[in-house]
Amino acid sequence: MSPSRLRRALPHVPLGLVAALMLLPFYWMLLTSARPPQEIFDVSLLPVPDPGAVAENYARAATAVPLARFLFNGAVVCLGILLVQVLTAVPAAYALAKLRFPGRRLFLGLVVAALCVPMQALALPLFVGLAGLDLLNSYFALMAPFFLSVFAIFLFRQSFRSYPDEIIEAARLDGFSETEICWRLVLRGSLPALAAFAVFSVVAHWNDLYWPMIAVNDMALATPPLGMLFFSNAESGTDYGALMAGAALLTAPMVLCFLLARRQFIAGITMTGVK
Amino acid sequence: MSLALDTAHPAAARLDSGAPARRAARRGLAFVAPAALLLLAIYILPLVMLGLFSVTDYQLGAVATRFTGLENFRRAAADPVFLRALGNTLFYVALVIPGGVGLGLGAALLVHGRKRSRGFYEVAFFLPVTATLVAMATVWQFVLHPSLGPVNAALGWLGLGPVGFLSDPDLLIPTMALIGTWQIAGFNMVLFLAGLSAIPKDLHEAARLDGARSAIDRFLTVTWPLLGPTTMFVTVTTSITAFKVFETVAVLTQGRSGSETLLYALYLEGFEYFDTGYAAALTLIFLVLVLLLSLGQTLHFDRKVHY
Numbered sequence: 101m102s103p104s105r106l107r108r109a110l111p112h113v114p115l116g117l118v119a120a121l122m123l124l125p126f127y128w129m130l131l132t133s134a135r136p137p138q139e140i141f142d143v144s145l146l147p148v149p150d151p152g153a154v155a156e157n158y159a160r161a162a163t164a165v166p167l168a169r170f171l172f173n174g175a176v177v178c179l180g181i182l183l184v185q186v187l188t189a190v191p192a193a194y195a196l197a198k199l200r201f202p203g204r205r206l207f208l209g210l211v212v213a214a215l216c217v218p219m220q221a222l223a224l225p226l227f228v229g230l231a232g233l234d235l236l237n238s239y240f241a242l243m244a245p246f247f248l249s250v251f252a253i254f255l256f257r258q259s260f261r262s263y264p265d266e267i268i269e270a271a272r273l274d275g276f277s278e279t280e281i282c283w284r285l286v287l288r289g290s291l292p293a294l295a296a297f298a299v300f301s302v303v304a305h306w307n308d309l310y311w312p313m314i315a316v317n318d319m320a321l322a323t324p325p326l327g328m329l330f331f332s333n334a335e336s337g338t339d340y341g342a343l344m345a346g347a348a349l350l351t352a353p354m355v356l357c358f359l360l361a362r363r364q365f366i367a368g369i370t371m372t373g374v375k
Numbered sequence: 376m377s378l379a380l381d382t383a384h385p386a387a388a389r390l391d392s393g394a395p396a397r398r399a400a401r402r403g404l405a406f407v408a409p410a411a412l413l414l415l416a417i418y419i420l421p422l423v424m425l426g427l428f429s430v431t432d433y434q435l436g437a438v439a440t441r442f443t444g445l446e447n448f449r450r451a452a453a454d455p456v457f458l459r460a461l462g463n464t465l466f467y468v469a470l471v472i473p474g475g476v477g478l479g480l481g482a483a484l485l486v487h488g489r490k491r492s493r494g495f496y497e498v499a500f501f502l503p504v505t506a507t508l509v510a511m512a513t514v515w516q517f518v519l520h521p522s523l524g525p526v527n528a529a530l531g532w533l534g535l536g537p538v539g540f541l542s543d544p545d546l547l548i549p550t551m552a553l554i555g556t557w558q559i560a561g562f563n564m565v566l567f568l569a570g571l572s573a574i575p576k577d578l579h580e581a582a583r584l585d586g587a588r589s590a591i592d593r594f595l596t597v598t599w600p601l602l603g604p605t606t607m608f609v610t611v612t613t614s615i616t617a618f619k620v621f622e623t624v625a626v627l628t629q630g631r632s633g634s635e636t637l638l639y640a641l642y643l644e645g646f647e648y649f650d651t652g653y654a655a656a657l658t659l660i661f662l663v664l665v666l667l668l669s670l671g672q673t674l675h676f677d678r679k680v681h682y
Contacts, residue, residue, distance in 0.1 A: 189410060196407070202404070340523070351507045369569075
């Protein structure tokens with residue numbers, strides 16, 4: 101190899117090493133979920149394919165805890181949150197970007213201030229309020245604190261501002277209602293922002309543990325992280341094969357989602373930060 | 376994040392007289408009404424309630440409640456568990472910031488400019504960001520196991536004794552910081568990659584002609600100063616994320632051997648012991664610290680970031 105090609109290849113050494121460490125837990129998880137229990141003391145990284153053990157581990161995981169139920173709950177909660185977030189944030193962002201109304205600056209100021217308040221600071225009064233209304237232990241309790249995304253309002257407002265005013269004026273003259281302009285014209289011009297936000301929101305709420313731990317204690321309502329916690333506490337580290345199979349199943353949806361929508365993920369993160 | 380709050384709006388300005396203006400105002404109000412109501416219910420009222428709880432001895436389900444002034448805050452200042460949790464959290468943040476930011480920056484510098492392998496490294500580094508942390512913490516528990524895990528097997532092979540990552544009380548916070556770093560590095564790498572691609576290529580060329588021969592010289596004269604705003608943003612988001620560490624504690628230690636963090640201590644007071652008034656005071660302290668972290672760092676860096 102010529103020296104310049106060698107120099108070009110050199111970064112692969114540290115990058116490859118760190119990448120291997122990054123992927124180690126994923127590899128170990130899949131490997132263990134495919135090993136029969138008696139091989140638990142095998143610390144080698146080499147795969148010993150055993151289709152029987154795979155089926156057994158995943159079957160034991162699925163019978164130990166209602167894994168399918170956790171996945172279903174995760175899907176219901178994430179999609180419910182996303183739906184309400186979009187339905188409330190899009191009109192608000194459109195009004196902030198393109199309409200003049202009293203209290204506009206105040207509302208925008210509150211949205212920006214709310215961006216800095218972490219959810220965990222609101223959990224206690226929200227818990228007391230939901231307990232008072234006897235609404236804990238429900239899908240509603242899992243979703244309600246996230247119905248408003250100030251991040252979505254802010255992101256969509258930035259995006260909507262660049263929509264040409266001439267087209268809005270022309271549409272008004274053509275008899276389009278303001279609702280139609282907002283949803284059918286302006287939002288259509290911001291579909292990348294919508295996709296990026298959707299990915300962002302779903303991942304955040306699929307993976308959240310803090311609020312579900314507070315809002316529900318019924319295993320039938322557990323979201324994937326809470327279900328995983330139940331599972332690992334119940335297992336207390338004896339049946340690693342089943343535990344790793346469960347971890348693999350509960351992690352798989354977001355990992356697949358990332359692999360399929362990598363561009364939107366990256367765009368979403370970049371939109372939040374560097375501008 | 377650019378928080379430009381300017382108000383110049385051609386479309387809105389043109390509707391500035393009489394009936395059309397009133398119609399536009401009504402429409403605007405109708406459009407923000409749902410979001411404004413939710414803002415009231417989810418942010419404003421809860422924050423007011425939080426402030427009220429914090430000056431009482433309210434306990435969930437209690438019949439009588441007294442106004443106690445600043446008693447809860449005085450109690451926090453002398454509470455060994457809370458102070459330990461605060462110390463642990465700051466230690467954790469101090470470990471994750473250099474690890475997470477440094478690893479993110481290093482990876483971004485090396486990955487930037489790769490063509491064929493960039494996609495692979497992006498996936499490898501970013502996978503921990505999307506994976507469910509509770510599940511992955513369970514996996515880490517196994518990976519770091521003294522006798523069953525590959526990490527200690529590798530250390531033993533190198534002649535190093537088994538490390539009790541999750542049994543030695545002194546190592547609990549560093550081990551969780553290791554997992555925190557593992558989780559956030561890819562996120563930071565993506566932000567740094569975006570920052571790097573915004574730096575014009577000819578600047579490096581100009582620096583080379585000006586005598587910055589080695590790659591390190593060019594990094595110090597061009598890349599590092601121009602990455603200033605990105606580095607600031609990444610450091611702030613990393614510190615805030617690290618400050619909110621909860622999942623790893625809930626899965627790996629449950630606070631044993633004095634390893635509780637701020638959010639975990641707060642969770643126990645508010646939602647296990649139902650000491651609502653005291654938990655509200657702790658929550659306010661937590662909130663103020665998070666706000667200071669973002670504000671203080673922004674101001675600090677703002678003065679330094681010039682180009």
